[in-house]
Amino acid sequence: MHGPVPADDSVPADGVLTVAIIPARGRSKGVPRKNLRRVGGTALVERAVRAAAAASAVDLVVVTTDDDEIAEVSSVAGAQVIRRPAALARDTASSESAVLHVLDELEAGGVTVGTVVFVQATSPFIPSAGIDDAVGQIRDDRFDSVFSAYETYGFLWRRDSGDNAEAINHDAAHRPRRQDREPHYLETGAFYAFAAEGFRAAQHRFFGRVGIAVVPERTAIEIDDEQQLAVASAVASIVDEPAPIPAKAVVTDFDGVHTDDTAFVDSNGHEFVRVSREDGMGVSRLRRAGIPMLILSTETNAVVGARGRKLQVPVLQAIDDKAAALAEWAAGEGIALGDIAYLGNDVNDLGAMGIVGWPVAVADAHPLVRAQARVVLTRDGGDGAVRELIERVLPPDGVR
Structure with missing residues (x-):
């Protein structure tokens, strides 16, 4: 066992904890x-881990795993880790x-567990408020076990032994309006709360x-499969609540980020691009806040240097390996x-994007970039995307 135990000021007065337990094996077949x-x-x-920790009713988050990288x-991320025996993996x-193994380990270490929240990592959009609701129902002694589900008015069917369709939750001969029907609840699998x-x-x-709940x-x-993972990645920017980005530095690409990824070429071969004055104002605010910024570009183009000088932001051009250049710059800046x-x-x-804490994509980014991003912005490149990111990075008073 390793990881943080609850701080003294986070332990309830009665010493009985609500513990979120997340099983996470290293091996899986479908994905x-x-x-x-x-x-x-x-x-x-x-x-x-972060969803469970964000629930105010949870005192301690534990991940049980057999895998070093998951640990x-x-x-x-802030969880206590309990290594799972091979027989349980x-x-x-x-x-x-x-x-049960986690409960044994915690209680052997002197931790008294009153309520368990069993959380499934395979549900990417776990609502922290739902966890609080579930734990509240247990603590108020309304229920012994509570699970997450959503309300549905769908008509359910099954096939009988002869492969014929058979109505389950309705009379097929009578199709009442939604407002006249009783709702049913479909289990999400995201979390379960129960008395230990x-x-x-x-x-x-x-x-x-x-x-x-x-x-x-x-x-x-x-x-449970690659298709569901792709769907989750595609809708993450819609489902996830916008939140501040606590970055200490901002690094951007140029083409398709500061521009709309198009170029105008005159008869002499000179290129012109369209940029956003809104982005310029955002960069100015970022500089005043003392937050470093860098522009990285694969291309070598005079317009990139000119824009960097206008923004008073350093520019690195002709960069084939952006990850290596970024890592070198960060080391030099001590970030x-x-x-x-x-x-x-x-x-x-x-x-x-793969080496930073906050990979961000413009709204019209390539699908692979959107899938890699921790945050997908609502603005397109060249249309205020840089400003949108900066507003998420800057603290409310604009000063850090």
Whole structure:
């Protein structure tokens, strides 16, 4: 076991904790290394850790894993890590067995667990407010076990032994309006909350009085295959709530970021590009806040240098390996790569995006860039995207 234990000021007065437990094995069949695959630029296990930690009702977040890389990512994200025995890491081992092992380890270390929130990293859009609702229902003694689900008015069918369609939750001969129908609830698989003592006795997550924490349908994506991972990546910028980007430096590509990726060429071969004055104002504010900025460009073009001088921002051109150039610049500036936001639009930006803490894509970026991005902006390149990123980086008072 390693990782942080709850600070004294975060432990409830009665010493009984609500613990979020995230099982995350290193092996998976449908999607290799699934728990480390990224959605919105962030590994699934890290997204789960951060969602659980953001719930005010959770006192401690624990990841149980058999994998070194998952353990490292989880620990950096703020979770306590408990190494899972090999017997509990096989495909045949249940999630319940992993949760019971964590409870044994915590209680052996003197931690008293009152409520467990079993969180699935395969759900990338876990609503923290839903976790708080579920834990509240347990603490108020309304239910012994609560699971996340969304409300649905869908007509469900099944096939009988003769392969004929058979209505399940409705009378096929009578199709009432939505407002006249009773809602049903579809389990999302994102999280389950339950009393620790009751779980030990029942050995499974549904026992006693079972309640529902209703969550938005948009949060209900569960990843079991590559197609679902692609869908989650595509909608991440829509589902994820916009939040500040606590970067200490901003690095951007030029073409397709400061411009709309088009160029005008006169009869003498001189190129002209269109840039945004709005971006210029944003860069000016970033400079006043004392936050370093760099423009990296694969091309060598006089317009890039001219724009850099106008913005009073250093420019590196003719860069084939943007990741190496970025790492060298960051080392010289004494800035950790994890504290850098990199804004890109095309596949030659993927290397640099892969080494920074905040990979960001313009709205009209290449699909692979959007999938790599932790944040996808709402503005296109050349149409205020740089300003949008800077507004997310700057603190409310514009001073850091």
